[in-house]
Amino acid sequence: MKKYQQLINGALVDSHSNQFIEVENPYTGEIMAHAPQGDEVDAQLALDAAQNAQDAWAAQPAIVRAQALKKMANVIRENRIELANILASEQAKVLPLAQIEIDFTADYFDYYAGWARIYEGEIIQSDRPKENMLLFRQPMGVVVGICPWNFPFFVMARKVAPALLTGNTIVIKPSSETPATTLEFAKHVAGLDLPAGIVNFTSGRGSTLGEKLVRSPITAMVTLTGSVEAGTRIIEGTAENITKCSLELGGKAPAIVCADADLDLAVKAVVASRVIFSGQVCNCAERLYVENSIADEFTEKLVAAMKAVTYDSPFADPAPDMSCQVSHSQLEKIEAMVDLARKEGAEVLCGGKRPDMKTGYFYAPTVLGNCKQDFDVVRNEVFGPVLPVLTFNDLDEAIALANDCEFGLTSSIYTANINKAFEAINRLKFGETYVNRENFEAMQGFHAGWRKSGIGGADGKHGLYEYLQTHVAYIQY
Numbered sequence: 091m092k093k094y095q096q097l098i099n100g101a102l103v104d105s106h107s108n109q110f111i112e113v114e115n116p117y118t119g120e121i122m123a124h125a126p127q128g129d130e131v132d133a134q135l136a137l138d139a140a141q142n143a144q145d146a147w148a149a150q151p152a153i154v155r156a157q158a159l160k161k162m163a164n165v166i167r168e169n170r171i172e173l174a175n176i177l178a179s180e181q182a183k184v185l186p187l188a189q190i191e192i193d194f195t196a197d198y199f200d201y202y203a204g205w206a207r208i209y210e211g212e213i214i215q216s217d218r219p220k221e222n223m224l225l226f227r228q229p230m231g232v233v234v235g236i237c238p239w240n241f242p243f244f245v246m247a248r249k250v251a252p253a254l255l256t257g258n259t260i261v262i263k264p265s266s267e268t269p270a271t272t273l274e275f276a277k278h279v280a281g282l283d284l285p286a287g288i289v290n291f292t293s294g295r296g297s298t299l300g301e302k303l304v305r306s307p308i309t310a311m312v313t314l315t316g317s318v319e320a321g322t323r324i325i326e327g328t329a330e331n332i333t334k335c336s337l338e339l340g341g342k343a344p345a346i347v348c349a350d351a352d353l354d355l356a357v358k359a360v361v362a363s364r365v366i367f368s369g370q371v372c373n374c375a376e377r378l379y380v381e382n383s384i385a386d387e388f389t390e391k392l393v394a395a396m397k398a399v400t401y402d403s404p405f406a407d408p409a410p411d412m413s414c415q416v417s418h419s420q421l422e423k424i425e426a427m428v429d430l431a432r433k434e435g436a437e438v439l440c441g442g443k444r445p446d447m448k449t450g451y452f453y454a455p456t457v458l459g460n461c462k463q464d465f466d467v468v469r470n471e472v473f474g475p476v477l478p479v480l481t482f483n484d485l486d487e488a489i490a491l492a493n494d495c496e497f498g499l500t501s502s503i504y505t506a507n508i509n510k511a512f513e514a515i516n517r518l519k520f521g522e523t524y525v526n527r528e529n530f531e532a533m534q535g536f537h538a539g540w541r542k543s544g545i546g547g548a549d550g551k552h553g554l555y556e557y558l559q560t561h562v563a564y565i566q567y
């Protein structure tokens with residue numbers, strides 16, 4: 091069994107508490123690794139290291155800082171197979187998808203390294219003669235990055251890459267559910283000969299180590315990807331020091347299928363979106379609105395496609411469409427939501443139970459018919475392979491139902507009519523809308539949720555600017 095350490099101030103260290111978190115392989119049920127259960131002392135050491143390193147790091151030209159990102163990309167590529175195996179094991183992510191996450195993460199570091207010569211300040215016209223106004227973009231200082239369990243490796247890079255490139259230093263806290271891949275990477279980072287303290291990988295619970303990182307006056311910015319509950323805690327924790335927070339939280343993505351859509355394409359995309367990583371993806375179709383005139387035909391095709399979804403070990407060959415849920419508690423949560431939907435009047439069109447598997451926290455791909463807008467399963471994030479189906483009469487109604495939601499992360503529409511597509515794009519109140527494709531964002535885009543899905547966002551130019559503050563100089567000559 092692997093025993094991991096934290097990376098603090100350039101050195102691999104055990105936790106101050108000397109306690110460990112057991113990392114479970116959710117498919118086998120075995121404990122596959124021990125991760126440090128860092129406490130407040132570890133948090134303070136990491137913050138101090140990041141603070142001490144920050145001025146010198148910010149003083150380096152951006153192109154020099156970019157070298158650190160390139161080194162990280164390279165070390166990920168050199169260890170891509172091992173990292174993917176750990177990722178697939180610690181969270182039951184099917185191996186090809188785990189490999190995509192690892193490779194995409196390396197590309198992500200390279201992508202932001204490329205911004206070194208691109209991001210700029212501004213020269214603003216002054217109201218006074220013989221004066222220049224210069225707007226500088228400068229680093230925040232010490233950033234704390236708190237990661238979820240569902241894309242633990244990629245989300246780590248989504249925080250580390252833009253933070254370091256812009257001259258911040260960073261302390262990362264992975265989810266205590268899935269810390270292994272990140273801590274394996276930390277081992278490799280320790281060998282990269284980077285300035286001590288610029289990037290620190292801690293490990294521990296959100297309620298102790300996490301709270302300390304968030305509430306510290308050293309922390310200039312907290313970036314969290316996680317649940318609305320954790321987001322609320324971060325807002326409370328950062329209030330005391332008026333610390334900036336960037337929050338990427340849950341979603342409840344609507345998928346709208348119009349009668350003129352290519353129905354086979356829509357079925358394929360919606361099913362792929364709903365079952366990828368066993369439905370545990372923030373931006374994937376969580377509720378389906380189908381135009382009345384095609385509802386029966388579409389639902390029939392949908393149920394057939396969901397019944398055909400394969401599930402097995404994350405390492406099975408050929409790879410199944412999905413594996414099991416990340417934990418027993420997630421499985422129980424999904425089960426409880428489907429049971430409640432049944433009581434509220436939903437009809438289980440397929441699935442609706444744990445399948446007969448020898449091992450793993452499996453929930454069968456499920457379609458729920460007869461759903462109403464006020465059902466819990468339509469209003470709240472399931473985070474499992476469960477799709478409630480509702481119907482609509484016209485586009486106005488579909489848009490109103492889609493917008494009637496506390497979350498505003500992503501949305502999608504399937505139609506052959508460009509006017510309908512633009513009408514929807516202009517009226518859907520979500521950070522992203524996908525037309526005739528499944529939900530997935532690009533690194534050069536901007537992933538940002540409306541309403542309870544978050545504050546701020548990640549990726550691309552706008553994601554980079556999250557890590558910079560402005561400084562205006564007025565210069566008389």
Ligand code: NAP
Nearest residue numbers: 238239265266295296300301316317320323338339340372
């Ligand atoms: P979570 O339970 O909220 O945990 C996220 C992280 O926050 C974990 O590292 C957790 O630590 C930490 N945390 C919890 N309470 C904290 C506190 N008081 N102070 C500091 N840190 C704290 O979320 P999750 O279950 O890992 O992830 C699933 C959720 O993330 C879903 O809602 C999903 O939609 C969302 N998500 C959103 C996006 C997006 O881009 N918008 C992307 C991926 C996932 P512990 O692990 O120790 O509890």
